[in-house]
Structures are given as structure tokens and as C-alpha cells.
Amino acid sequence: MRVIQDTVRAGAGLLLGVLFLTACEGDISRVPPVHLNQNMDQQARYDPQEPNPFFEDGRAMRLDVPGTVARGELNADPHYYTGKVAGAFAKTLPDQVKLTIDLLERGRERFDIYCATCHDRTGNGKGLITARGLKWGFVPPPSFHLKRIKQLPLGQLFDIASNGVRTMPGYRAQIPVADRWAIVSYLRALQVARTAPLDAVPVGQRADLKPTEMPVEPPTPADSKAAPGADAKAAPGADAKVPAPAEPKATAAEAKPSSAAAKPEGGNK
Ligand code: HEC
Secondary structure, three states, X not given: OHHHHHHHHHHHHHHHHXXXXXXXXXXXXXXXXXXXXXXXXXXXXXXXXXXOOOOOOOEOOOOOOOOOOOOOOOOOOHHHHHOEEOOEEOOOXXXXXXXXXXXXXXXXXXXXXXXXXXXOOOOOOOOHHHHHHHHHOOOOOOOOOOHHHHOOOHHHHHHHHHHOEOOEOOOOOOOOHHHXXXXXXXXXXXXXXXXXXXXXXXXXXXXXXOXXXXXXXXXXXXXXXXXXXXXXXXXHHHHHHOXXXXXXXXXXXXXXXXXXXXXXXXXXX
């Protein structure tokens, strides 16, 4: 009897040892590994956006205490963070951003990553996504070399890169503030380069210049007014081609969060 027990124990020990040895890293398994010593590897915690009945508003993620600002998130400089000075789009770079060749190089790199997909690397609005999306009803972006776009203040270009415009999405979540300023500086350089005088190009590089197309300007309301009998149709026609940026309209009801709606249901655990 003893001998049998000993043999079984030895056999079990050997089997365990073999199991340990064969459980090498690198083997792929869909089964969670045996995890004998838990330490603090797994803990009770809340996932992002998960409800938590402990708080009155039912959210696990807490908002900033009213009237406070987290360190590094003051963003008190509207010129730098919104492109606006006293509520109007700024025409200049903010003080933090210095116009250097490095800024433009960085801008070119980021523009080619984030904007050229739709706007093309030349800014003509004929990027790959545009070319392929047209048959699915994708709104083609305007050429950056149109008079109307060249007149947009730098701060407005920054705002468009941040928040988007009409059917274009904003890129504030993907592109840091400093890079958005680099991108719009480069965008401006692209525009200037298109109509720069020949003298501005170093003599040695003039032979490399290639002819380029200028975009067809859309008719302005003034143009169509000049045509006889076009008065009535002029305004809507021009609007359709160059729609005014739609400002989001917050109604009073949307602006005020209802305190009743924020209360969790039966949250007395
Ligand atoms: C997914 C495609 C796409 C990407 C990427 C994109 N845009 Fe656009 N952009 C558009 C479209 C489409 C329009 C035209 C929107 C409309 O008129 O509805 C537009 C319009 C614009 C305009 C002109 C706004 C006006 O007043 O007509 C500017 C300036 C602009 N984009 C800048 C940028 C910059 C800078 C980037 C990179 C950060 C960028 N875009 C990335 C699609 C894109």
C-alpha cells in the first residue's frame, strides 16, 4: 500500500515537473494561463465610461471640480489655442510660434500625412481620397489656390484644421496644437509659392520649375449680377457653390444639462 502511494506521488510530481518545463513562453494558447500567485495583478476597477452608483450622477469618471483647472490644461491663450484674438480670427502667428524653415519642414511633413490624403500635396483638392470618393458623393475640397481660400486669415485656417468645416472633420484630437500651427504655416507657404514671381526662385533652381494649373474661380455673386436678368438666381446659385460655414447653434435647452436626467436610477447600493 505504501509503495503504491509513494509511486503515485512520485509520478504526480514528475508529471507536474514536465508540465512546468513544457509550458514555455512563445507557445500560443487561447486559454488563460494558470496564475497561482495573484499578488495584485487583477484588481477591481472601472473601465472608461462605466457607470458607478456610488456617485450621485452615476458616472465612474469624475469631472473637474467646478472652478478648477488641471495642471497643464489652462489653455488661457486664445490666439495660440483657438486662432482667435478678441473673438476675431488672427491674421498672424501667435508669439509662441516662430516662422522658421524648421517650422515649415515640420508643417510639410504633417500636412503630407494629415491633409494631403484629401487636399493633395499641392493643395489642389484632388487627393487620393477625393479622387476615389467622388463616385460615392464625397464633397470635393476646394483648391487652396482659390482667391477665397487665400484670403482666409491664418487663425481661421488653424480653426479649420482643429474643428473642421462643413463636411470636413476636425483634427484637434489627432494633431497637437504646435503641429496645427506648423501645418497652416506650410499651407500658407504653398499658396504663396504658387504665384510667387520668378525672381523669388534661386537662379539655379529655375530650370526645375514646372508649369502648373491655377484653379477655376467660382463665379462670385457680383459676376452673376452683371449678367442680364440673373438677379433673382444669383444669390442661391452662389450660395450652393460657396456655402457659408455653418455655425453650430446651441439652443437654451441643450446648453442647460437637466439635473433630473443626471440622477442615476435606483443608485442606493
Ligand atoms: C477626409 C478628407 C479631408 C482631410 C484629411 C482634410 N480635409 Fe480639409 N476639406 C475637406 C473637404 C471635403 C472640404 C470642403 C468642405 C465643404 O465645403 O463641405 C475641406 C475644406 C478645407 C478648407 C477650406 C475651407 C473653406 O472655407 O472652404 C481648408 C482651409 C482645409 N480644408 C484645410 C485642411 C487642413 C489644414 C487639413 C489637414 C489638417 C485638412 N483640411 C484635411 C476634406 C479634408
